[in-house]
Amino acid sequence: MSATLSPASGVSFAPVLERKFPDGSVHVERRPATDVPTVVATPETCIEAAGFLRDDPAAAYDLLLDLVAVDRLKLDGPASFRGDERFQLNALLYSTKRNEHLRLRVALPASDPRLPTLTEIWPASNWFEREAWDLMGIRFDGHPNLTRLLTHNGFVGHALRKDYEAGQRWLCTDEDVLQTALAAKTDLPEDVFETMTLNFGPSHPSTHGTLRIVLRVDGERIVAAESECGYLHRCFEKMSETHTYTQVIPYTDRLNYCSPMINGNGYARAVEQMLGIEIPARAKAVRVVLSEFSRIMDHMVCIGANLVDLGGLTTFWYSYQAREEIYSLLEACCGARLTSSYARIGGLSLDVPDNFVEWCRTLSKSVTTHIGEVNTLLTKNRIVQKRMSGTGVVTKEQAIAWGFTGPCLRASGVGYDVRKDKPYDGYDEVDFDVPVTTAGDNYSRYLVRMEEMRQSLRIIEQVIARLPGGPVVSNDYRVVLPPKEMVYNEMEGLIFHFKNVFEGIQVPAGEIYSYTEGANGELGYSIVSDGSGNPYRVKVRPPCFPLFAAFEKIIIGGMVSDAVATLGTLNIIAGELDR
């Protein structure tokens, strides 16, 4: 189960790096082959290193995916713990030109951990840094607005530090939550004759109850905007640390609750990679089929809800019918409609029903009909076109700088899809296309989603045509529960069962960044293990987070009603955004 360390692949720029930093202050770290390669820097050299990684053509890491802060207080144990390196900050990077991932790591001292801000190099870093400050207390010098993001202003302390008690709550009053930073701002353009501040959300139908935007409007035109999240911050990451690896799976369902299967599969895959186990072919195939159905569900609810926000309720009834039919399949497989908790580390919890293949075929046909209905209602609808074409435009450069992934990145002209570029679970064996448009407006995002649903159906048809037989869960009983006959009749089975239930899965100490294609983009899990039954740290790379962070920049200059359309096509899911 232990992975061997190897000079990481994909760091072809290593010789250039050595020449640039001959003193070794920035160097490549040896990592297991399953993990992403890592470059280590110090707080003093991190800006220089980041600039090199972005600009040098041999590296060209232009897209910042995530910032992961880790508190190592209890990781090494008090005896061996070195007091000056309590925190680690990992920037996860992706190169759209070279199709490579990279981790840039900086170690920070226990007292006053601080480093210069990375916002100058990767603008997407802005909100990630605020989150790291909020939850981990890492200070970023030169950050434009280093304030709390996910927790409220009455909060005291930094919740993800290891010495913070998981249940410690703080009082939030009206003043803490409803203050409008924007209303107090005076640095608005001089030529604005008469503007007013408009509070938009969080309890507003088009902000879906959990997003808030404060707008400064001149008539109907937005001249300044500030978005705020955290209204659904329900502490997924802290909860993961207090549960075993298997118990985390239900929490993952509630991240992107429009497509829960994909989250669970991504998480299980990350832990499987850490354990170094291979899952049976049937489990992989079923995961792919249900993930693709979940993707369709997600896109359906995105389009349906978007049209409700735009004033067209009819589409919603059609798009929801497809969801209901897919729910029935999920219910037959795992017993739950929405929060499936179907994935297990090592495979799936149950085998699929006997008529699974026929059911998928029938379902595939009827979903095709529903997609056709939605298509007929919308694609050539003149009102839809007028509302969506040319509004909410994101250029290719902006999308990369803001850290977009998924349909929103592909609508802006970058064809990065994890399923295609870093295939997993057998996506390399099926034939499908990645739709890309270049306009980057709301209508493009709609078109990309429509086409992705059709491509998902193509994938499903190919996979069920040769659905492998056999078990749906690994027979490595250190990880999965042994079958009941074995538990009752064999001593070993009983021992495995007992250890799995009482101690949880023992994942070897280490760290991983594992990523899959979620419905909204790259869904990544950074997991740190200390060798015990509970994860030491789990950080999700939520695809929505950079999208909503950029929202306040996209809508400037547009009308308020265009902002509503844009919010809908970005498809912000609060469970994933706030975690």
Added chain:
Amino acid sequence: MSDKNVSLPVARIAPPIAPGVPSTVGTDFLTTKLDALVQWAQKNSLWPMPFGTACCAIEFMSSVSSHYDLARFGAEVVRFSPRQADLMIIAGTVTDKQAPILRKIYDQMPEPKWVISMGVCACTGGFYRAYHVVQGVDEIVPVDVYVAGCPPTPENLIHGLIELQKRIQSGELARHREAKTYVPIRVGTDPQVESIPAYSKSVMAPGRAHGHELPEMADSAEAEAAKGGKA
């Protein structure tokens, strides 16, 4: 209420629509019937305001969409404006940051109003025993019906709605509300707090809760007015 305000047709139509009402002949006969009539009208014309925050909101959307069609049970007109609604369905996890907003929205709803807490997160905090999650929305607003499930299926929600309708018809909820208008908040260093089970003994920081009171209930002018108006 004087007899003059009660029109006779009410007395005539009351028995068929509310068969469970005892037909005591006396001075308060008409008053009882009027209540029954009003309650019957209220229970069959609920206007829900979905306070949807999380996964449960997706199941709420299922409940109102074509397959389950909540409209069949007289809760048809989903209103996103609290001023136009009388039934708040809290669907999803409510965090500490969301709590004052929930209270504000509740206060904006006109009386009479009811609250369904949909899903275990809203009922008890669910499996989020965490630093930013309200451990049950009855910390903030009075709840009439709790619907369990994570998330509850649409059938569960419909069942909850029918239960609420039964209680509206029987007048049980109105009596309950008058006796105990607002549930006490489970926060602060108040001696009562310790007797209520909580995940952490230090639910709130000491010294802070006394200074502030969480989204204040009794102080709300509208709530007072509404209360006065009902009594």
